[in-house]
Amino acid sequence: MEIRKRQGLTEQELHDIRILADICDALDGIKLKLNWVSLQTRPTQETNDFLIYENGDLVGYLGIYSFQSSEAEISGMVHPLYRRRGMFTQLVDAAVEECRQRGFANILFINHHRSTAGQAFLVARGTKYKVSEHWMRCERTDADLSGFHVRGMSENNVQLRVAREADKELLVQLNVDGFDMKEADSRDYVERTFNSPLEYTYIAEAEGQPIGKLGLTFEEGSAFIYGFCVNPLQRGKGNGRRILVELMNMLQREQGKTRFELEVAVENARALGIYEDCGFRVISANDYYEMIL
Known part of the structure; x- marks a missing residue:
């Protein structure tokens, strides 16, 4: 055929x-x-x-x-x-x-x-086995978000805004620091996501200073979160939990979204704990096998 x-x-x-x-x-x-x-x-x-x-x-x-x-x-x-x-x-x-x-x-x-x-x-x-990722989902049923709180969440006032052209260098550096990505790969990644009409990148700020970023798409009724990282200097303070909660609150309040999904490496216990605290549960897993060309 x-x-x-x-x-x-x-x-x-x-x-x-x-x-x-x-x-x-x-x-x-x-x-x-x-x-x-x-x-x-x-x-x-x-x-x-x-x-x-x-x-x-x-x-x-x-x-x-x-x-x-x-x-x-x-x-x-x-x-x-x-x-x-x-x-x-x-x-x-x-x-x-x-x-x-x-x-x-x-x-x-x-x-x-x-x-x-x-x-x-x-x-x-x-091919050789390289890594596995959990597929996680959070289903929210509480319509009143005013008192929503999770264990270990920062009390900082965090705002989310859509990334702008001027943020590209910041995004490149966050990818390098957050995912140990090569700079050339990070630049290519940022350009690809910026040019996609169905992908949205957000900057998280506290007291007017950027502390993290994440990407967002909408698939089959779910808001899918990807590329989420916090500035290394801002980690261990509950900011990751705060950013996730603010994002879910914003999407539920403004767009009526109540189902959220993301992926996380199985061995990343720290990130897994953050997501579980925010209400995410493992629903599936994918294994990645590598071929060197």
């Missing part, structure tokens, strides 16, 4: 990907990580999506996600009735070749923690 390589996705293709994902999720009892905001805002000058159709139906899909210049992430699926025919191998081969041509140093394959078939495939391909 011929692989269709796409630079940007049509509405019909997005619809087909969602139908295939629903079928795979229902049969496998998992939730594939496909990053729907990225799929809706694909750059038209890059090949990031690989699709296989048969008789008008999408039966195989794989996507490349590049948030920084040195590393790509890959996630994909094959219809249950079309598995064990080498289809996913074809998709992976095409995507790996694309990543090589674009000069990525390594690829991270995303595999749901409960997908033993996916794990076996990746091990057979010679």
Whole structure:
């Protein structure tokens, strides 16, 4: 079967990907990580999506996600009735070749923690397990936010504002300090998120001084929080909890959002504790397997 390589996705293709994902999720009892905001805002000058159709139906899909210049992430699926025919191998081969041509140093394959078939495939391909991330969710039911408080939360008066063009250098440095990211990767990441019409970056301030930042998207009824970090000099003071609470209060008050999701590395016990104190609970997990190019 011929692989269709796409630079940007049509509405019909997005619809087909969602139908295939629903079928795979229902049969496998998992939730594939496909990053729907990225799929809706694909750059038209890059090949990031690989699709296989048969008789008008999408039966195989794989996507490349590049948030920084040195590393790509890959996630994909094959219809249950079309598995064990080498289809996913074809998709992976095409995507790996694309990543090589674009000069990525390594690829991270995303595999749901409960997908033993996916794990076996990746091990057979010679990838190495790198890290796991908890997928966490907070469902808020309290309509009165005036007295909302969590254990260990700072009493500082924290304000959140939308990041501006002038904040880019601050965001670059927060990524470097908060995630041990290379400066070049951080600059690429900041530019990509700033240019996305469906991603929002916020700066957290206390007494007029920036103390942290986070990113936000809206997917399937949830507000998804990512790229959250606090200035290293402001850590250990309850500011992380305060920023999260202020964000959830703001979104619930202004947009009626009551469901919030995020991901955190399994070994990051400190961050996990902060999220749990704020009402988040683990609902799933994804494992990341690395291929060096």
